[in-house]
Amino acid sequence: MAKSVGIFVTSPRYMRHVVGITKAAVAKGSKVKVFFSWYSTHLTQCAEFPALCKMDDVDVSICADSYKNSGYDVNDIPQGLDAKKMATQAQHGVIIDDYDCYLTL
Amino acid sequence: MSKKACFLFVNKEYTLDGIRSALGLAVENMYSYGVIMYNEFESISDYHKENIEWVRDMEGDIFTTVDANVEKLGLTKISLEEIGQKLREMDVIVPYGIMRSDKS
Amino acid sequence: MKLLNVYRSEPNDDVKKLVEIVSKDRDVVSFDLNVENPDYDKMLDMVFDADQTICWW
Numbered sequence A: 001m002a003k004s005v006g007i008f009v010t011s012p013r014y015m016r017h018v019v020g021i022t023k024a025a026v027a028k029g030s031k032v033k034v035f036f037s038w039y040s041t042h043l044t045q046c047a048e049f050p051a052l053c054k055m056d057d058v059d060v061s062i063c064a065d066s067y068k069n070s071g072y073d074v075n076d077i078p079q080g081l082d083a084k085k086m087a088t089q090a091q092h093g094v095i096i097d098d099y100d101c102y103l104t105l
Numbered sequence B: 001m002s003k004k005a006c007f008l009f010v011n012k013e014y015t016l017d018g019i020r021s022a023l024g025l026a027v028e029n030m031y032s033y034g035v036i037m038y039n040e041f042e043s044i045s046d047y048h049k050e051n052i053e054w055v056r057d058m059e060g061d062i063f064t065t066v067d068a069n070v071e072k073l074g075l076t077k078i079s080l081e082e083i084g085q086k087l088r089e090m091d092v093i094v095p096y097g098i099m100r101s102d103k104s
Numbered sequence C: 001m002k003l004l005n006v007y008r009s010e011p012n013d014d015v016k017k018l019v020e021i022v023s024k025d026r027d028v029v030s031f032d033l034n035v036e037n038p039d040y041d042k043m044l045d046m047v048f049d050a051d052q053t054i055c056w057w
Helices: A015-027 A039-047 A049-054 A064-069 A090-098 B012-027 B045-059 B067-074 B079-086 C013-023 C040-049
Strands: A005-009 A034-035 A060-061 A101-103 B004-009 B032-035 B061-064 B090-094 C001-009 C027-032 C053-055
Touching: A005 A015, A005 A090, A015 A034, A015 A049, A015 C040, A034 A039, A034 A090, A039 A049, A039 A060, A039 A064, A039 B012, A049 A060, A060 A064, A064 B012, A090 B012, A101 B090, A101 C040, A101 C053, B004 B012, B004 B079, B012 B032, B012 B045, B012 B079, B012 B090, B032 B079, B045 B061, B061 B067, B079 C013, B090 C053, C001 C013, C001 C040, C013 C053, C027 C040
Parallel strands: A005 A034, A005 A101, A034 A060, B004 B032, B004 B090, B032 B061, C001 C027, C001 C053
Antiparallel strands: none
16 A cells, blocks of 8 residues: 655745645555645645645645734635634644655645 | 654744744644754744743754854754754654745 | 655755765665656655655755
8 A cells, every 4th residue: 555645835835846746646546635834825825726625535734823824814715625624733743643754845 | 652853944934933833743742843044033022932932841942053043032052063963863854934045 | 764855946055964964874865856847756656665755945
């Protein structure tokens, strides 16, 4: 069985890598978790973001505090997410504890 | 066994929220460290000071390569060589945010 | 200990120094993400094969 992959995203520059790595991992049979923090929450506005959230075997969440502190209204949930995915830094802990491979982008 | 994580902060705009992330892992029962490189902070809010204290209370620390941050914020000084040695002990290394433009 | 260093941009001198220290006496490979069309499939094979991956800025 393919190893699982956790991606902690802190840069707003690399959506193409987030999407590219996630697609490649899923194609290999991996389960993927992506957590966006701080200014990377700007990536929720990218056209690719909703499609990333919809991918099978991919769990996407964002740091709600980061989203708010980056200038957004936490009640304005990005397309692709629901309220449960407006989360806390505990999601980063989940990536480290529960996923086989750790990446930061 | 608790895992060890170290965040590397190289951009001023990303540092204080990054420390909040470091605290987040400390709360998740990990040994969590951060290193502020390059950037000097004149002062920080009580909220951010408390975050640093909480990281320390949970057996982590926030280091800096910048002397002014040692004097003004009471952070622990660390050299580049020492960062490298510390990183060798880590389970997780987080080069956080984006590299400051004049150092990339 | 198999270590994979991934570069998202051209590393500066400090990053190079840290990589040197972290990599010493370890089985080390690297992957450059800072290209037009990275081979993500190949990168993931390297990630799966490594004990630790560090994604430098």
